Amino acid sequence: MSRIVIVTGGGTGIGRAVAARFAEAGDSVVITGRRQAVLDKTVADLGGDIRAITCDHTDPEQLAALAAALPERVDVLVNNAGGNTDIGTETPSGLAGLGRAWLANLDTNLISAALTTEAIGERLGSGGSVIHIGSIAADKGNGFYGAAKAGLASWNIGLARELGTRDITSNVISPGYISETEFFGDVMTEQRRAALIEATFVKRVGIPADIAGAAWFLASPDARYVTGQTLNVNGGAWSSR
Numbered sequence: 001m002s003r004i005v006i007v008t009g010g011g012t013g014i015g016r017a018v019a020a021r022f023a024e025a026g027d028s029v030v031i032t033g034r035r036q037a038v039l040d041k042t043v044a045d046l047g048g049d050i051r052a053i054t055c056d057h058t059d060p061e062q063l064a065a066l067a068a069a070l071p072e073r074v075d076v077l078v079n080n081a082g083g084n085t086d087i088g089t090e091t092p093s094g095l096a097g098l099g100r101a102w103l104a105n106l107d108t109n110l111i112s113a114a115l116t117t118e119a120i121g122e123r124l125g126s127g128g129s130v131i132h133i134g135s136i137a138a139d140k141g142n143g144f145y146g147a148a149k150a151g152l153a154s155w156n157i158g159l160a161r162e163l164g165t166r167d168i169t170s171n172v173i174s175p176g177y178i179s180e181t182e183f184f185g186d187v188m189t190e191q192r193r194a195a196l197i198e199a200t201f202v203k204r205v206g207i208p209a210d211i212a213g214a215a216w217f218l219a220s221p222d223a224r225y226v227t228g229q230t231l232n233v234n235g236g237a238w239s240s241r
């Protein structure tokens with residue numbers, strides 16, 4: 001039986017690769033994002049059983065509409081939508097500006113995942129998996145964005161404890177630098193990219209398929225005893241014991 005897989009922010013980058021990985025295996029995938037045209041192109045490009053639903057995951061009303069459009073049972077929820085909302089914006093000035101910059105990153109990376117899980121979580125059945133996309137920035141320290149992703153990893157632990165009683169796992173994948181995404185917009189320089197590659201043990205950039213492979217494992221029968229964890233996928237750029 002094919003699974004029902006929801007990939008938030010599935011129109012581009014990591015989310016698109018995750019959607020492709022599950023769809024190629026015959027799963028039924030729903031991708032979301034705020035831009036209908038981007039989602040439509042991804043559906044057309046990838047083929048397979050993929051459906052697009054536009055949704056801003058920071059908006060409770062749109063999340064309720066998304067939940068209403070989904071099947072009764074969901075097997076895998078990948079909370080991938082996110083990004084560093086500071087990129088391409090002015091350095092905030094004044095307390096009000098600072099507050100807005102904090103809230104933007106928290107909304108986009110943490111509240112979005114929490115609200116989405118609340119809206120859809122009841123549909124997850126026994127054997128289900130929730131996967132959140134965190135970031136190496138949570139460990140290295142990177143302003144509001146890193147703090148938001150650290151919050152995501154912390155929240156995941158309590159969520160995993162709660163969902164465990166229903167035989168549902170919940171884990172974070174924490175990527176290092178991943179190319180072929182819209183994440184950095186036009187701010188990535190050749191010099192910075194070279195430094196990020198040099199910081200890895202394997203001396204290459206990460207690609208979205210590296211993260212899709214980890215998501216595939218965490219949603220597989222082989223990972224049913226893995227929960228409440230953060231899995232670093234960064235080529236060795238940040239190590240853990």
Ligand SMILES: NC(=O)c1ccc[n+]([C@@H]2O[C@H](COP(=O)([O-])OP(=O)(O)OC[C@H]3O[C@@H](n4cnc5c(N)ncnc54)[C@H](OP(=O)(O)O)[C@@H]3O)[C@@H](O)[C@H]2O)c1
Pocket residue numbers: 008009010011012013014015032033034035038055056057058080081082083084108112133134135136174175176177178179181182183184
């Ligand atoms: N690339 C990296 O080096 C890297 C490293 C560590 C972690 N990450 C994390 O990986 C995840 C995927 O990012 P990516 O690298 O693949 O970059 P990306 O290509 O910019 O993908 C982010 C996706 O999320 C969607 N999105 C953002 N905010 C949303 C919202 N409020 N509601 C619905 N969809 C939203 C975007 O689509 P719309 O704009 O159309 O909504 C976009 O498709 C993010 O959580 C990011 O923080 C990336």
